[in-house]
Every structure is written in C-alpha cells, then in structure tokens.
Amino acid sequence: MSDQDDLESRVRAQCMEDDAGHLWWQGRTDRRGRATFDDDGGSVNVRRLLWCTAGGKVPEDHTLQGRCHTGRCVAPAHTRLFHRPPPAPRVRAPREVRHPASLLVASGECMVLPRTGTVYWQGRLVKIARAVWEAANGPVEKGWSVCHRCDTAACGLLEHLYLQQPHQRVRETADRFRLPLGEDHGQAKLTWDAVEFIRASTASRSELAEAFGVSSSTIRKVRFRETWRHRPSPSPPAG
Numbered sequence: 001m002s003d004q005d006d007l008e009s010r011v012r013a014q015c016m017e018d019d020a021g022h023l024w025w026q027g028r029t030d031r032r033g034r035a036t037f038d039d040d041g042g043s044v045n046v047r048r049l050l051w052c053t054a055g056g057k058v059p060e061d062h063t064l065q066g067r068c069h070t071g072r073c074v075a076p077a078h079t080r081l082f083h084r085p086p087p088a089p090r091v092r093a094p095r096e097v098r099h100p101a102s103l104l105v106a107s108g109e110c111m112v113l114p115r116t117g118t119v120y121w122q123g124r125l126v127k128i129a130r131a132v133w134e135a136a137n138g139p140v141e142k143g144w145s146v147c148h149r150c151d152t153a154a155c156g157l158l159e160h161l162y163l164q165q166p167h168q169r170v171r172e173t174a175d176r177f178r179l180p181l182g183e184d185h186g187q188a189k190l191t192w193d194a195v196e197f198i199r200a201s202t203a204s205r206s207e208l209a210e211a212f213g214v215s216s217s218t219i220r221k222v223r224f225r226e227t228w229r230h231r232p233s234p235s236p237p238a239g
C-alpha cells in the first residue's frame with residue numbers, strides 16, 4: 001500500500017457515504033470552510049486529495065468547488081473545477097502631487113525641491129520645474145521644455161522658469177560658452193566649458209555645430225576625445 005493510498009483510506013475513514021452518492025466529511029474544516037485532514041506532514045485539502053486520487057487534475061488558475069450546496073460533500077463526482085485567475089498584482093500608485101509649488105523650500109534666490117528634484121505629476125515622474133509650470137499654465141506643448149533663468153535644476157520658482165524649444169536652448173547655452181569675437185586662442189573656437197557642455201549634451205552633432213559656429217567634425221572630435229583631451233588643472237588663485 002503506497003503512502004497515498006494509506007492517506008486516502010485514512011481520509012475516507014472520516015467520510016460518510018450515503019445512498020445518493022454524497023461523501024460527507026466528518027472532520028474539521030479550515031477557516032475558509034474547506035474539508036481539511038491533519039496529516040503528519042501538515043494539512044491536506046480533502047476535496048483535492050480525493051479529486052486527484054480519482055484521476056482528476058487541477059490545472060493552474062483553477063480551484064475545486066463542491067456542487068452540493070453544504071460544501072461538506074467531498075465526493076469527486078460532486079466536485080467541479082472552477083476557473084480562478086490569480087489576483088492581479090497590486091501596483092501601488094505613486095503619490096500624485098496636487099500643488100507642486102507647496103513642496104518647495106527656499107534656497108538663496110530660488111525655491112527648490114530638495115533631494116530628488118522630481119515629483120509625480122499627472123501620472124508621470126517629472127522635474128519639479130515642469131510640474132510647477134504646468135500647474136500654473138497648463139500642459140507644455142511637445143518639443144518645448146521648461147528652463148531655468150537661474151541655472152538651478154531643482155528650482156521650481158515660477159518667476160525663474162520659461163519655455164524653450166530644444167534648438168533654442170542649445171544656441172543660448174552656446175552663446176554663454178563661446179569666446180567673444182576677436183579674442184583669439186590660436187585656432188580654438190571652443191572653451192573647456194563649451195567642450196564639457198558638448199560632451200554632456202544629447203543634441204545632434206549638426207545642432208551643436210551650428211550653435212557653436214564650428215564644423216560638425218569638430219563636434220565629433222570633441223565628443224570622441226580626439227581633441228580637448230586633458231583639461232588643465234585650475235591654476236591656484238593669484239595672491
């Protein structure tokens with residue numbers, strides 16, 4: 001006699017069969033009312049055990065259900081498969097921000113959002129500047145970005161913000177880094193600040209070339225570090 005047969009006979013010993021073919025469970029039930037047999041190895045689901053020893057299978061996503069309305073009849077012939085997909089994983093929705101400006105704290109001239117600088121705003125993770133801007137002015141059109149007059153990325157003070165298209169932004173930054181006309185460092189048209197901007201920028205090569213007034217191969221060489229390789233360490237302040 002196999003262990004399984006032995007287990008089945010011990011389970012059946014706690015059942016009472018009647019003339020109508022019901023197999024009434026006399027043992028205990030678990031908290032959810034399921035016929036449960038306490039075996040040495042742990043609790044056994046009686047309905048499932050009898051269903052399986054009678055040759056039934058329980059596909060994934062299915063459970064077994066008694067057809068006799070009391071639920072105490074565990075006869076395999078009175079049991080049916082019941083499709084029950086697993087519950088969808090609960091995704092915790094990020095906390096939406098209603099009033100982004102209320103999160104800001106003063107920092108010098110600016111009002112900044114400490115730590116991340118980003119908030120959940122209308123279903124997206126966005127920079128604080130965009131959330132503040134959109135809260136005040138409505139959605140930003142595609143292709144436009146919210147920029148800072150104050151150069152402080154975490155700043156969300158509305159007066160420091162303005163809208164810009166990407167190519168405009170590259171050009172403005174280029175203007176800031178370009179050497180003034182007439183000032184001549186040999187052939188170089190770029191500065192180290194410009195070089196660092198170019199290396200960090202995601203703008204296209206031609207966009208950068210136009211903005212900085214250099215050829216696009218100059219931009220390529222800068223990006224691949226064929227030129228402008230070693231930044232000299234800053235000289236100690238005079239005095």
Ligand SMILES: [Zn+2]
Pocket residue numbers: 021022023067068073074075078
């Ligand atoms: Zn029954």
Ligand SMILES: [Zn+2]
Pocket residue numbers: 109110111148150151152155156157160
């Ligand atoms: Zn600012």
